[in-house]
Amino acid sequence: MRLASLTLALIVIASPVVTSAASAEAARPFEVSTLNEIRQAHKGRPLIVHFWGLTCSICMSELKDWGAFTRAHPEATIVFINWDQRGARPEQIGPTLQKAGLAAVPSFALGSGFEEKLRFSVSPEWMGELPYTHLITDDGTASAFSGPANFEDMSSWLAKTGPAWK
Amino acid sequence: MRKHRQAAVAFVAAFISATPSAFAHGDTKHAPAAAACNTTALACASIATGTFDPDGKLWVTWNAGGRISVASSTDLGKTFSDPVTLPKTELPLDEGPDARPKIAVGQGGRVIVTYASRDEKYNGHAFIARSSDGGKTFSAPQPITSASPSQRFETAALDPDGRAFVAWIDKRNAASAKKSGKPYAGAALAFAWDDKPGGTLQPATIAKDNTCECCRIALAFAGSGRPAILFRNIFDGGIRDHAVITFEDDKTPGSVYRLSDDDAKIDACPHHGPSLAIGRDGVYHATWFAIGRKLKGLYYAHSEDGGKTFSSPMRLGSPNTQTSRPYVLAAHGLVYLAYKSFDGSMTTVDLMTSRDQGKTWSAPRSIAMTHDASDHPLLIASPAGAYLSWQTLQEGYRVVPLEPQS
Numbered sequence: 001m002r003l004a005s006l007t008l009a010l011i012v013i014a015s016p017v018v019t020s021a022a023s024a025e026a027a028r029p030f031e032v033s034t035l036n037e038i039r040q041a042h043k044g045r046p047l048i049v050h051f052w053g054l055t056c057s058i059c060m061s062e063l064k065d066w067g068a069f070t071r072a073h074p075e076a077t078i079v080f081i082n083w084d085q086r087g088a089r090p091e092q093i094g095p096t097l098q099k100a101g102l103a104a105v106p107s108f109a110l111g112s113g114f115e116e117k118l119r120f121s122v123s124p125e126w127m128g129e130l131p132y133t134h135l136i137t138d139d140g141t142a143s144a145f146s147g148p149a150n151f152e153d154m155s156s157w158l159a160k161t162g163p164a165w166k
Numbered sequence: 167m168r169k170h171r172q173a174a175v176a177f178v179a180a181f182i183s184a185t186p187s188a189f190a191h192g193d194t195k196h197a198p199a200a201a202a203c204n205t206t207a208l209a210c211a212s213i214a215t216g217t218f219d220p221d222g223k224l225w226v227t228w229n230a231g232g233r234i235s236v237a238s239s240t241d242l243g244k245t246f247s248d249p250v251t252l253p254k255t256e257l258p259l260d261e262g263p264d265a266r267p268k269i270a271v272g273q274g275g276r277v278i279v280t281y282a283s284r285d286e287k288y289n290g291h292a293f294i295a296r297s298s299d300g301g302k303t304f305s306a307p308q309p310i311t312s313a314s315p316s317q318r319f320e321t322a323a324l325d326p327d328g329r330a331f332v333a334w335i336d337k338r339n340a341a342s343a344k345k346s347g348k349p350y351a352g353a354a355l356a357f358a359w360d361d362k363p364g365g366t367l368q369p370a371t372i373a374k375d376n377t378c379e380c381c382r383i384a385l386a387f388a389g390s391g392r393p394a395i396l397f398r399n400i401f402d403g404g405i406r407d408h409a410v411i412t413f414e415d416d417k418t419p420g421s422v423y424r425l426s427d428d429d430a431k432i433d434a435c436p437h438h439g440p441s442l443a444i445g446r447d448g449v450y451h452a453t454w455f456a457i458g459r460k461l462k463g464l465y466y467a468h469s470e471d472g473g474k475t476f477s478s479p480m481r482l483g484s485p486n487t488q489t490s491r492p493y494v495l496a497a498h499g500l501v502y503l504a505y506k507s508f509d510g511s512m513t514t515v516d517l518m519t520s521r522d523q524g525k526t527w528s529a530p531r532s533i534a535m536t537h538d539a540s541d542h543p544l545l546i547a548s549p550a551g552a553y554l555s556w557q558t559l560q561e562g563y564r565v566v567p568l569e570p571q572s
Contacts, residue, residue, distance in 0.1 A: 055262050055288050056435045057379065085263045085437075092286075114539045114559075116488060116508040124486045124510075128263070129436040129457055146457070147434040 027093045027109035030081055032121040034108060038079055039136060046161045047077050048154070049134040051122070053084040054092055056130040062148050067101025069151050076158050082109040083130055137161040206231035206251050209562050213261070213541050216243075216555030216565065218548040219271035224565060225301070227269040227279050228557070229259055234267050234281045236301055242553070243565040252295050252304060255283035260290055260318065263437040264382040266541075268321055272328040275300030276364055280310065280322040280332060290318035292334055294367060310358060311370040314338040317356070319382040319439065327390045328363040333383055335397075339375055352400045353379035357393070359416055373411060373419040376400045382439030388448070391416035394473055396425065396442040396452055406430040408440055408454050410473040426467060426479050428458030438490065445496035449523045452476065453492035453503060464492045464505055468524035483507055483516065483530070497547035500570050503527070504543045504554060512536070515543040515554060519570040534566050 039047065050066065052059040070078050080102060082093050090109055097107055110118060119128055126132060129146050135154070136142045138161055203210035211228035218224055224239040226246070237249040260282040267281035277297040282290040293307040310320055316337035324330055336356035343350035355374040358367045378398035388394050392413045399409035399422060408425040425440075440454035450469035456462055456479070465479035483489030487507040495502045501520040506513055516530040534543070534556055541557040545568070554566040 053435070055437075057288070058433050058435060085261075089258075116490075116506070116513055116539075117511065120488055120508055120510055124488055127436060127438065127455065127457065127488070127490060129432075129434040129438070131434060147432045 027080075027082055027090060027107040029113065030108040030110050030118060031113075032117060034081075035122055035134075038106075039140070042077050042136075043140065044138050045077060046075070046138055046158055047079070047134075047136040049079045049081060049136070050149075051081045051083045051130060051132040051134075053082060053130045054089065054096060055084050058148055059131040060096075062131065063096070063100035063102065065151055066149070069149075069154065070102060070105060073155070073158055079106045079108070082107070083128065083132075085110065085115055135161075204231055206233045206235050206249070208235070208237065208246065208249070211541075211557055211563070212539065212559070213266045214555070214557035214563050215266050215269055216544060216546050216553075216563075217269050217271060218546055220273055220549065222548045222550060223271075224548075225269055225271050225277070226555075226563060227267040227281075228563075229261060229267055229281070232259060234259065234279065234295075236269065236277070236279055236297075236304070238301055243563060247301070250297075250301060250304060252279065252281075252307060255281075255291075255293070255307075257283040257285050257291060260284040262318075264319060264380075264439050265290075266382075268323075270322055270324045270330070271301075272324045272363075274298070274364075276324075276328065277301045277304075278322055278324070278330050279304070280320045282318060282320055284318075289316035289337065290320075290334075292317040292320035292332075294320075294322065294330075294332060298364065308367070310334065310367060311336070311356065314356075314370065315341045316353075318353075318379075321383055321385045323385050323387070323393070325387050325390050325393065329365075329391070330360040330363075330367070331357065331385070331393050332359075332367060333357040333373070333385055333393065333395055335377060335379055335383065336370065336372065337379070339372060340379075351376045351404060353377055355383065355395065355397055355411070357395075357419075371417075371419075374399070374422060378406050380435035380437055384440045384442035384452075386442045386444040386450075388412050388444055388472065394442060394444060394450065396440045396454070398430075398439070399424075404431060404433065405458075406432065407458065408452070410442070410450070410452070410469075412473045421474075423474050425452055425454065425476050426456065426465065427460060428456040428462075429460040430456065430458035432457055441493045443494045443496040443501070445501065445523065446499075447523060448472065449496070450476070451494045451496055451501055451503075451524050453482070453494045453505075455490065455492065464489050466492070466494065466503055466524070466527075468501075470523075477524070480527070482518075489516075491542040493543055493545050495545035495547060495552055497552045498550075500552070502545050502552055502568050502570075504533075504545055506540070506543060507532075513540050513558075515556060517554070517568060519568070521570070528570075533568070534564065536560055 211230035214228035234252045235249040237246040282292040295304045295307040320334040384396040394412040438455040443451045464482040467476040492505040503518040514532040515534040536558040539559040544555040552568040
């Protein structure tokens, strides 16, 4: 409890991205500048940006594991970006994340924006496949993988990525 | 609480030099131009599918305002007939990235339209609606099958004899495997024929178990009663590469032939299905999005032996232009290939043509562009010509004649 409130306090000072941590709220719109802004706000710390979709069954089946990983790694900032295109049900994003134990992660959504442009801002090489994850080290080096996460690999990536913020 | 949070945002933003606009948004909703557009009009559609009837009349079906509508045009889309809007589905329409209503128009004013709705668990429920009076009225939409928990990416076409064929991705076998605690990868490729031209759909048959559950399928005819289906299969070892099945006769799906060794060992949903065309000469033309360890990006290949073996994959588009949504058409002795490219601000549709059954191709040329969201580009043929059919947020629906390049 004490740790949680300390963490929250630190987070609030460190980053506005995490201000929606208190409860599962509506995902904020993902704009062309959003990823850069998240990276700027988290400079010097490991950052994991996970793109997922309610329409992606593989994403849904690993969501709870993401919840567990997030709890096990308070040193990492993990951001969830919902990439459901037309037909997404944005009202389900918050409750779905909450159910998976991810109520505290900052959450953004593509919504009905200009998908190509928004995707280009993430990576010109990303073809929109889900799940898709960006790993950004504390020195700003970014890598990405498609498909389900290997949480052991991500834990060792976190352990390696410079002096972890604690 | 909310006020408190906003105050915190303002407080923190003051300390962050790279003031993030995304964070200053608070609860304001993203409001694209189309957000206010919620009628059933074609102008409000994000997805529209065009086709020509045997007389050269253009038909379009689209999804807008939560409904499927159909209209026709005798002047290549400048003006349309009064649209017919199909009954509202109980569940919301499937508007996923690879879902779209399909339309086929045959002789004697027969029109079929298929589309899918989906439930909270994203199971699809697909329907077929028919008209026998030139699209003036449609029969009550019928489910394409029963006893199936999910049908998605339904694709309908009329064979050369005018008999309707519907294929889709079906989850009945996946569901029964799950019930009995058995593993089952992906979903299944299912199909149903009309019992006769203008008849009703027969019960479904599973053509192939263990296909990828999240990509649309492509359909062409090798002859009457002989559909050819291109789909993302799940090969041994969970490799999700594309395959072609050509029917031996209307009841017998033929062998599964691999289109290309992409080596797609990835449990991800690309939502990016293939396209297939068969010329009058019997040559198969396939284009697809590869996400494998060996091949990545858009590719084209052709087959001169009825879809058993294919030419070496030809890469489409240039790197870093985010090429996507390839489509192929074989018409009037030519082969056309189109795909979308995005350069960071503008989406273009690029066209390539082949005059020798896909052996050699013209350089790509941009034939249409837009600066906002757009549907996949589709290529359609009339009895006399070939066209791009494309719905874009800013410009609406357009039909662009394809001029072959040398």
